[in-house]
Amino acid sequence: MPAEPLLTLQPDLPALAVRASRRVVKLYGAGIGGEHGYATGVVVSPDGLVVTVLGLFLETSNLRAVTPDGHMYHAEVAYRDDYRQLALVKLARYPENVDTEAAVAVQMSPINLEALTPGSTANLYAGDWVLAVGNNFKVAEGDEPVSVLKGIVSGRTKIDAERGTQDFPFRGEVLVLDAITSTPGAPGSALIDLDGQWVGLVGKIVSSRQTNTFLNYAYPIEEVQSFLRDAQSGARTATRPARVEAGPGFHGIRLSRIAYRRQLPFVQSVAPDSPAARAGLKADDLIVSANGTAIPHARAFNELCERLHAGDELSLVAKRGEALVTLRMTLAEVPK
């Protein structure tokens, strides 16, 4: 008697994964010391444009891309975005590395790859299943399909992250994942939802300053599309969004200073008639949060204020005795 299937309602995740894995490439470049010389890229146009993360692996004249059919291409960085930490790579035929097994005509023909079409994260919520499809630990070799990780979207949030001692400049919203994508080769993976939509791109390995843990995250696909638009518009190098031209902001707050690494953000004095004075801040108040961000130490407050300009709003929560007071002010020009 034939065995009865245990469950006829089989989740068909494999089909989604296979479709996506035909549209990503394995990238191999420079590896130095602990930096891994490989990553993943997503094919965004049939003629060989691939989006990936910025990384040391790109810093070589011998960047290679292996397509799902096992073909190896020469690759060159066509566009870099230092703010988003993304790169666009262009594949080219490898004339000096002709595969003698295949017909020369095929090898010299124009590149024609299957590309992933961006979807939308408008209906993607925390808790939704996603697949991350990429070159994790470069375990898949040649024409072997890349690795597929399953997880859920943990949430959408802005991250404050660093890579080693370097700041991770991107400050936009990301999709935090509960699949472990902070592993070598995974950056640049395609994130796919249950509808098979391309909904995100796994970012490079960074650690969160908020938790001091490695982050598993992806750029929402809309961010990737903005990147692709910037790349198309031909700007040589994208940077942070242009700031409103304004001088540095003045709040009039002086924090107490003792030679101590984690100085508590106690207010030592408030300049008379300054924005902080008018808002009602007093000496000995302890600043607890600024513009919605917790201020664990004086340095955090100073760093936050360095990014503000005259005319910007500063909203503070301060502890006065056992009570919390909320104060709002508009920063002024620095007095001459």
Place this chain on the structure above:
Amino acid sequence: MRIASNAAVRAVRLAALLALCAPLDRAGAQTSATPGNSATDPLAVKRLEQALFRQAMQRVAPSVVTIETIGGTQPVEQPSPGPPAPREGRGPGRRPGGPRPPQPQARPEFIIADGPTTGLIWSKQGHILTSAFNFVREPSVITVVLPDGRRFVGELLARDEVRRLAMLKIEADDLPVPTWVDDAQALRVGQWALALGRGFGGRDPSMSAGIISGLNRKSGLAIQTDAKLSPANFGGPLIDLEGRVIGLCVPMGMGSGLLAGVEWYDSGIGFAIPHGQAFSSARDLAVGHNLRRGLLGLRVDPRFRRGVRVAGMGVPSPAQRAGLADGDVIVAIDGKPVREYAELQRIMAARLAGEKVVLRIKRGEEQLDLTLVLAVPEDIGEVPGGGEEEAQTRPAQSQPDQD
């Protein structure tokens, strides 16, 4: 006959699944699949799961609070003297997947970050149960932000060193207390478990999905889950698909240090304190009573293989006060047989200072029952050759089974 009836059972199950889908859609818990497609949609089960995850999270989210701490110092203690973390090459300061760069010895293994942490409303009157990990730095100021945005100064009432819990109090009233699974028998290995946390900020708590991997772990103190736990959700709830709290997420690894277990973050080995343990802890914590690990104050002969033989004790110590003598062999604790030191360690890891234990010992041909009141290390004199406090922070050595 039998096949037909099995098919009928499956049809009923599928119908039940689809019936579950429908109210979710009506309630606005958006699923991209419409129930009408579900019969032919091979991903119907997955879609149902994700809708249920979200619904469960939203049910508990109003009780999941953000904790901010200000000031304090980094502990310099090593989190674990135990074996290497399960995933080599992970953990802050290490390059993922690569060899660990050499680090100065005095540097702590895990730097506690400045970001927000998580707590769970325990009482309507403003008690917040959370993980003791969140206060390792001994912060000068603690604030609690409710999901509705209200911010309060939090008072740290007390800590539980054994269950790694802590209780805060805020001056708030009418807070939404979540429902707990209070029947330990109702929990099953393999059932869905979602961990919620506030460590990444954002409007909703972040969520990681997994299952219950084990019950009665860590000397019966904890439930084990493969949902990813980290400083982003330590202190937050582990919930079931009905939005009931299974346990409170805490780091628990090898060793008894304050940071023990952090090195296992996001590894798929995570622990949560279930209702029974949380409840008995909270009773003490809410009245400002710190709970400490209880020690016997004795040393065990490491060369003795046929049981647990006393080879020294502190003066004073619970062991000395109860009249134990060097050479006594401990054969049972509170009626539980003890054949080797690791077993004694396992039992003692869950015991609190102030608790009584009955040791059955063999002294020559004689068997004696001695009652000890467990003490904190500060109340125990120096144990010759090092006491159990030191020994217990070492992982129990795994020994081959002997028959």
